[in-house]
Amino acid sequence: MCITLLGLTRMNEPFADFALSDFWEESDYARREYVGPAFTDLDVARVERKLGYKLPKSYITLMRTQNGGIPKRTNHRTSERTSWSEDHIAITGIYSIGKEKTYSLCGEFDSSFWVSEWGYPPIGIYFADCPSAGHDMLCLDYSECGPTGEPRVVHIDQEREYKITLVAKNFESFVRGLEGDDAFET
Structure with a gap:
């Protein structure tokens, strides 16, 4: 939806x-481990609860697509x-x-798994894994905005005493900032 005010378009x-x-x-x-079935608004409400x-x-x-x-692009500066x-x-x-896939928000490796089994801080939703097989994760961090606010995206490094590094100010910025491997080849 676009709103036009004084000739300016705002998305x-x-x-x-x-x-x-x-x-x-x-x-x-990806289809076997990550890609879940289509979901409804009721499914979203259940997951949020x-x-x-x-x-x-x-x-x-993004998940509706x-x-x-x-x-395709898996790196972020x-x-x-x-x-x-x-x-x-x-x-x-x-x-x-959903909960159907191993890598789903309520699946086998959900946020409670990372907090209880690996000792990650309980600051939000762990939503993306890294090539380290659990030694670092990405999290929607609600520690500053509260449970209904707009979380920032952080990288948490288990190998560095759970060091938290800001990746993006929000999820959309994170997705827009993803780059391919070729951007980092030396």
């Missing part, structure tokens, strides 16, 4: 000018060093909304 829908149709990588692994947090509108919008999976790199982090995939 207020997530990803209004972003090509989500070309976001996901096709793979059997179980997690104790309101999902960002941009997360829901494909419910979880592996993005950071302003400080992480265990992965001096200037960026990498993700393996983004969790689907």
